[in-house]
Amino acid sequence: MNLFNILKEIEKVDPEVHERMSPRRDAIKNITSFGSKVAVAALPLAFATIFKKAYGTTATTSVSTVLNFALQLEYLESYFYNQGMASTGLIAATDASVFATIQADENEHVTFLKSVLGSAAIPMPAIDLTAKGTFPNVLTDYTTFMAVANVFEDTGVRAYKGQAPNLIGNQTILTAALSIHAVEARHASAIRQIRASHGVNITPWITGSASISNDTGIAAANANYGAGASGYPAESNVMQGGIDVTKLASAYGSTTPYNVACEAFDEPLDMASVLTIVGPFFG
Amino acid sequence: MKTEPQESAGGNKIARRSFLRYAGVGAASVGLLSTAACHKDHGIGPSGTDIGVGDIGILNYAYALEQLEAAFYTQVILSPYSGMSSTELSYLTSIRDHEILHRNFLKAAIGSTAMINLTTDFSSINFSSRASVLGAAKTFEDLGVMAYNGAAYLFKDPNYLILASKIVSVEARHAALIRDLINPGSFAGSDVVASNGLNNSLTIAQVLPMANTYLKIKVSASNFGYVAY
Numbered sequence: 315m316n317l318f319n320i321l322k323e324i325e326k327v328d329p330e331v332h333e334r335m336s337p338r339r340d341a342i343k344n345i346t347s348f349g350s351k352v353a354v355a356a357l358p359l360a361f362a363t364i365f366k367k368a369y370g371t372t373a374t375t376s377v378s379t380v381l382n383f384a385l386q387l388e389y390l391e392s393y394f395y396n397q398g399m400a401s402t403g404l405i406a407a408t409d410a411s412v413f414a415t416i417q418a419d420e421n422e423h424v425t426f427l428k429s430v431l432g433s434a435a436i437p438m439p440a441i442d443l444t445a446k447g448t449f450p451n452v453l454t455d456y457t458t459f460m461a462v463a464n465v466f467e468d469t470g471v472r473a474y475k476g477q478a479p480n481l482i483g484n485q486t487i488l489t490a491a492l493s494i495h496a497v498e499a500r501h502a503s504a505i506r507q508i509r510a511s512h513g514v515n516i517t518p519w520i521t522g523s524a525s526i527s528n529d530t531g532i533a534a535a536n537a538n539y540g541a542g543a544s545g546y547p548a549e550s551n552v553m554q555g556g557i558d559v560t561k562l563a564s565a566y567g568s569t570t571p572y573n574v575a576c577e578a579f580d581e582p583l584d585m586a587s588v589l590t591i592v593g594p595f596f597g
Numbered sequence: 598m599k600t601e602p603q604e605s606a607g608g609n610k611i612a613r614r615s616f617l618r619y620a621g622v623g624a625a626s627v628g629l630l631s632t633a634a635c636h637k638d639h640g641i642g643p644s645g646t647d648i649g650v651g652d653i654g655i656l657n658y659a660y661a662l663e664q665l666e667a668a669f670y671t672q673v674i675l676s677p678y679s680g681m682s683s684t685e686l687s688y689l690t691s692i693r694d695h696e697i698l699h700r701n702f703l704k705a706a707i708g709s710t711a712m713i714n715l716t717t718d719f720s721s722i723n724f725s726s727r728a729s730v731l732g733a734a735k736t737f738e739d740l741g742v743m744a745y746n747g748a749a750y751l752f753k754d755p756n757y758l759i760l761a762s763k764i765v766s767v768e769a770r771h772a773a774l775i776r777d778l779i780n781p782g783s784f785a786g787s788d789v790v791a792s793n794g795l796n797n798s799l800t801i802a803q804v805l806p807m808a809n810t811y812l813k814i815k816v817s818a819s820n821f822g823y824v825a826y
């Protein structure tokens with residue numbers, strides 16, 4: 315049975331079908347706190363409610379477009395970790411449990427998004443982890459693998475953040491997207507810690523200066539940390555809500571050091587910029 | 598507070614700001630209404646405060662949590678626990694700096710309707726004990742992530758939503774680090790990340806009772822279903 319399509323068909327003649335069938339806020343409130351089995355069962359309905367356009371938003375990108383964008387990134391991440399974990403001798407034994415946790419989370423994200431999207435979910439695309447030869451040793455050289463993982467996670471955080479406005483007011487979907495966003499940030503922190511433990515000069519958070527927005531040491535990833543096409547600034551941005559936060563007081567006096575200002579705020583990135591950046595990994 | 602340049606909405610911006618200003622000023626009167634409704638005196642007073650209404654209320658909620666975190670880490674660095682490694686000192690100093698900036702930024706962004714300076718009560722934390730300090734840090738960071746995520750849908754203004762999301766992922770980076778300092782590999786433990794790979798989230802009414810155990814001035818959110826006493 316395809317619940318999603320059924321509801322969509324009914325909706326054509328009865329726009330209020332979802333509210334009639336199941337008052338949204340009672341039936342699917344806080345899906346994220348349910349057991350996964352319950353959540354998956356409830357989700358096709360949760361997703362269908364988005365078509366009600368009942369959230370009073372001015373979003374121009376549909377929720378299904380946002381979720382398929384997220385799914386595309388999760389396909390890439392899950393495939394990357396699945397291939398990495400399957401590559402004998404690649405991952406240091408001491409780090410294996412960390413990557414196993416991340417691998418499991420990313421696969422759960424794919425499962426979750428597919429269940430939310432139902433028949434609207436895009437299929438898994440063809441993936442080239444070398445990014446057309448940019449990272450030829452990604453599955454044989456651990457340093458490269460960790461670096462690519464670092465960039466994937468940081469970019470994932472930017473990508474989910476950039477889509478939040480398109481989900482504004484949607485308790486179910488926005489909360490779920492931000493919940494994945496937070497997990498990607500936890501992963502980013504963990505991988506940055508691992509890179510640091512292998513001698514890379516890097517912190518769990520993205521730092522920078524007035525001239526450097528990419529702190530990973532991976533020049534090929536400059537765009538991942540730079541400004542986006544839609545006007546979203548680079549990770550080195552210090553203007554927040556119209557306020558230059560370096561001019562605010564800190565523990566060091568009446569101003570805040572530039573690096574602290576960079577670190578304290580992660581920056582969003584628009585969909586088009588993210589797709590351009592990850593483009594070489596597909597097809 | 599100004600809007601992000603790329604998000605500016607022309608004439609709507611002025612209307613929205615006016616509304617928010619009105620909403621912020623209206624916080625006290627709405628609080629009075631709810632006070633009258635349940636016959637108890639829990640308006641804004643010397644031992645309690647309320648986050649207010651609307652987007653400004655949510656920002657004040659975040660501001661309250663950031664005040665708590667900034668005060669905590671300030672004390673951690675003032676009186677380092679015994680055996681704090683140089684790496685830990687560096688990490689905890691950075692986190693202190695981030696939390697102070699979050700606090701000061703939110704105060705500046707909210708402006709005249711920012712909530713009062715809160716007085717903390719850290720009597721339950723032993724600042725000379727690594728386990729006690731990192732345990733409290735874990736509580737604060739995980740709570741912060743769950744609080745931002747649970748309240749985000751309440752925002753009406755996408756600019757505020759974006760600003761909050763810029764902060765929450767940094768809190769998640771902190772949470773992962775603190776958890777790994779306590780127990781390596783627990784950065785996304787099953788107590789905070791559910792089996793579907795989603796970080797747990799909490800409502801305002803769930804978060805504030807926990808936050809209030811570390812505050813002398815209790816924070817209420819009468820318009821969001823929670824009154825501290």
